Amino acid sequence: MIKVAGRPESLQSKQFHYCPGCTHGIIHRLVAEVMDELGIREESIGVAPVGCSVLAYEYFNCDMHEAAHGRAPAVATGIKRVHPDKVVFTYQGDGDLASIGTAEIVHAAGRSEKITTIFVNNAIYGMTGGQMAPTTLIGQKATTSPYGRSVEAQGYPLKVSEMLATLTGAAYIARVSVHDPQHIRKAKAAIKKAFEYQIAGKGFTLVEVLSTCPTNWGLTPIEALKWLEENMLPYYPLGEYKTPEEVK
Amino acid sequence: MGERILMKGNEAIGEAAIKAGCKYFFGYPITPQNELPEYMSRRLPKEDGVFLQAESEVAAINMVYGAAGSGARVMTSSSSPGISLKMEGISYIAGAELPCVIVNIVRGGPGLGGIQPAQSDYFQATKGGAHGDYRLVVLAPSSIQEAVDLVQEAFEIADFYRNPVMVLGDGMIGQMMEPVEFRAPQKRDLQPKDWATDGCKGRKPNVINSLWLQPEKLEEHNWKLFKKYEEIKKNEVKYETIQMEDAEFALVAYGTTSRICFSALETLRAEGYKVGLIRPITIWPFPEAAINQAADQVKGFLAVEMSTGQMVEDVRLSVEGKAPVHFYGRTGGMVPSPNEIVDQVKAVLGGGK
Ligand SMILES: Cc1ncc(C[n+]2csc(CCOP(=O)(O)OP(=O)(O)O)c2C)c(N)n1
Ligand code: SF4
Ligand SMILES: [Mg+2]
Numbered sequence: 040m041i042k043v044a045g046r047p048e049s050l051q052s053k054q055f056h057y058c059p060g061c062t063h064g065i066i067h068r069l070v071a072e073v074m075d076e077l078g079i080r081e082e083s084i085g086v087a088p089v090g091c092s093v094l095a096y097e098y099f100n101c102d103m104h105e106a107a108h109g110r111a112p113a114v115a116t117g118i119k120r121v122h123p124d125k126v127v128f129t130y131q132g133d134g135d136l137a138s139i140g141t142a143e144i145v146h147a148a149g150r151s152e153k154i155t156t157i158f159v160n161n162a163i164y165g166m167t168g169g170q171m172a173p174t175t176l177i178g179q180k181a182t183t184s185p186y187g188r189s190v191e192a193q194g195y196p197l198k199v200s201e202m203l204a205t206l207t208g209a210a211y212i213a214r215v216s217v218h219d220p221q222h223i224r225k226a227k228a229a230i231k232k233a234f235e236y237q238i239a240g241k242g243f244t245l246v247e248v249l250s251t252c253p254t255n256w257g258l259t260p261i262e263a264l265k266w267l268e269e270n271m272l273p274y275y276p277l278g279e280y281k282t283p284e285e286v287k
Numbered sequence: 288m289g290e291r292i293l294m295k296g297n298e299a300i301g302e303a304a305i306k307a308g309c310k311y312f313f314g315y316p317i318t319p320q321n322e323l324p325e326y327m328s329r330r331l332p333k334e335d336g337v338f339l340q341a342e343s344e345v346a347a348i349n350m351v352y353g354a355a356g357s358g359a360r361v362m363t364s365s366s367s368p369g370i371s372l373k374m375e376g377i378s379y380i381a382g383a384e385l386p387c388v389i390v391n392i393v394r395g396g397p398g399l400g401g402i403q404p405a406q407s408d409y410f411q412a413t414k415g416g417a418h419g420d421y422r423l424v425v426l427a428p429s430s431i432q433e434a435v436d437l438v439q440e441a442f443e444i445a446d447f448y449r450n451p452v453m454v455l456g457d458g459m460i461g462q463m464m465e466p467v468e469f470r471a472p473q474k475r476d477l478q479p480k481d482w483a484t485d486g487c488k489g490r491k492p493n494v495i496n497s498l499w500l501q502p503e504k505l506e507e508h509n510w511k512l513f514k515k516y517e518e519i520k521k522n523e524v525k526y527e528t529i530q531m532e533d534a535e536f537a538l539v540a541y542g543t544t545s546r547i548c549f550s551a552l553e554t555l556r557a558e559g560y561k562v563g564l565i566r567p568i569t570i571w572p573f574p575e576a577a578i579n580q581a582a583d584q585v586k587g588f589l590a591v592e593m594s595t596g597q598m599v600e601d602v603r604l605s606v607e608g609k610a611p612v613h614f615y616g617r618t619g620g621m622v623p624s625p626n627e628i629v630d631q632v633k634a635v636l637g638g639g640k
Binding site for chain 2 (some may be wrong): 120
């Protein structure tokens with residue numbers, strides 16, 4: 040596991056409630072470090088999702104707004120339109136963003152809302168106990184796909200970053216992972232870019248972070264990191280799918 | 288100010304909101320309220336505000352949730368099927384105790400229903416159309432002038448109590464043209480919105496939230512909301528009585544239907560029937576006391592609605608069995624005529640004046 044010293048100011052001193060080995064905590068930390076480095080904590084308003092990170096509003100040390108399941112991009116839109124000079128971000132899981140909230144995320148990107156979305160893809164519905172997500176891999180078992188996800192019955196997992204990158208309004212779209220220190224560093228760099236592009240007014244920015252759910256995957260933390268690397272990376276290739284330079 | 292101008296209901300509602308300091312509007316097209324978002328799309332950019340056509344009513348109400356949480360005066364409008372979609376967001380807004388104004392220009396239902404005027408969303412508006420122990424303040428104008436006055440007041444009520452307020456008009460109110468005057472609303476003593484999420488410079492972070500995982504906390508929160516609603520019931524009930532002084536029979540109707548009842552009343556009075564009219568202006572809180580008091584005086588009531596009977600249940604609860612409560616309704620977009628109401632009253636009274 041990654042050992043990091045000191046708590047970023049943008050994180051509250053609260054103990055995370057996440058399961059041992061869950062990478063939600065790492066991703067929170069990266070976002071907080073970026074906020075510290077950019078000096079935007081007091082200028083930021085975060086929108087928390089419904090999912091395991093529902094209590095994100097207790098962890099980020101900035102103004103926070105809880106949203107209904109999937110609606111964070113709409114809530115963020117309301118906030119950003121009232122405070123165009125502030126930094127607004129959403130933090131959402133894959134059930135939240137890629138299932139119930141597809142309309143909201145697509146249109147926020149389409150409108151080029153100047154917000155940043157941290158999209159935590161763990162290929163499962165963590166909070167409700169491991170049901171199939173729109174991102175669950177083919178063959179992957181979940182409590183509502185007990186025989187493994189099949190193409191015939193449940194179709195294909197959604198590739199959100201690829202999809203959103205086709206939208207003109209999307210300024211920065213990247214997929215990163217946090218399964219080892221090297222990738223964590225890259226993930227942080229992408230998150231930082233996303234916030235910087237928002238601040239520069241470039242448009243909609245999203246970083247998809249591949250994340251583990253040892254609890255509902257039925258694996259140890261170490262096995263989960265390995266499972267992510269071996270199974271998720273091939274289907275969800277990492278990289279920048281859209282950068283502002285491509286936006287005319 | 289002081290000048291009377293001819294305006295369509297939907298547009299007048301929009302202008303009233305702007306006059307009340309509303310700078311943000313999020314909506315989605317649906318008949319018969321389209322003139323309202325269209326009006327806002329013309330006017331708000333000139334007022335340094337934002338009009339945004341959302342991808343759905345679900346998104347629109349959640350934009351309202353965000354804007355209200357970050358401290359703005361904000362409005363959305365829709366008609367019945369769209370209001371059903373907004374219900375999730377309305378529950379969150381009520382739970383998080385945020386102020387906003389929601390306009391419902393009601394059309395016939397259920398389902399896709401029709402596009403003609405109706406009053407069949409009364410239950411949804413007043414009994415909690417979404418989940419949880421919450422209430423909306425619901426204002427039901429019967430003229431364009433009243434719509435304009437109530438919309439402006441709605442923002443004051445919403446801010447004062449930190450609660451969503453619904454303005455319930457029917458298709459007639461939205462589409463009709465009448466002369467209106469924009470009068471400054473009575474300003475309330477409003478607290479600064481120091482709870483808003485607008486950046487935590489120089490203070491602790493603010494959180495807008497409706498989640499209380501500990502049942503003890505949620506219960507505490509719900510009783511706190513309840514107390515607020517009791518306060519609203521005490522302070523905000525509005526109604527009008529017409530010729531109730533010597534009335535032996537009372538009509539009860541709100542919105543457009545109350546105007547039709549007024550015409551019926553004039554005919555009945557001319558024929559010697561001692562009929563009065565009670566017109567709820569707030570349908571939540573409902574004028575229970577006024578109706579209960581009237582029950583000591585009149586032989587009976589006739590509730591008239593453009594529905595198969597919704598408000599009539601509140602009339603019955605208010606009357607507490609002291610007098611018979613009858614009902615007459617048209618539904619599906621059909622509007623009752625004064626003559627139909629006259630005939631109903633005569634039938635109920637059995638010819639006895
Ligand atoms: C409208 C609504 N539907 C369903 C739920 C139940 N629910 C809570 S969290 C969740 C799934 C969250 O999964 P995901 O977004 O992937 O987040 P994770 O827990 O995996 O981080 C669901 C379905 C809800 N709270 N609200
Ligand atoms: S259930 Fe999964 S996603 Fe949720 S905290 Fe536990 S490990 Fe993390
Ligand atoms: Mg998930």
